[in-house]
Amino acid sequence: MAFNEEPVSPLQEQNKVTAMNMAEIISGIQNPDPLVQFQSTQAARKLLSRERQPPIDDILKAGVVPQLVAFLACVDR
Numbered sequence: 001m002a003f004n005e006e007p008v009s010p011l012q013e014q015n016k017v018t019a020m021n022m023a024e025i026i027s028g029i030q031n032p033d034p035l036v037q038f039q040s041t042q043a044a045r046k047l048l049s050r051e052r053q054p055p056i057d058d059i060l061k062a063g064v065v066p067q068l069v070a071f072l073a074c075v076d077r
Contacts, residue, residue: 019043022055026062034076041071 020028020043028040044064048054059065 022047022058022062026064029064029067034074037071041068044068 020040025040025044025047028036029044031037031040044059048056048059
């Protein structure tokens, strides 16, 4: 039996993140658009959650950690 990969609810559709490369993630985190920031942060979280060799050093070197920490204080997301 094959499972359908399509979202089954509007919430799943909203949270669906397309694959982004590191440059797109970093650019998106620094983007002034809150939706782009949110999607990029989700992509970074998923990328860092990989079991094998997550690109932690790349995220640190990009200097976006302070911005990611600042996002934690946002109450509108």
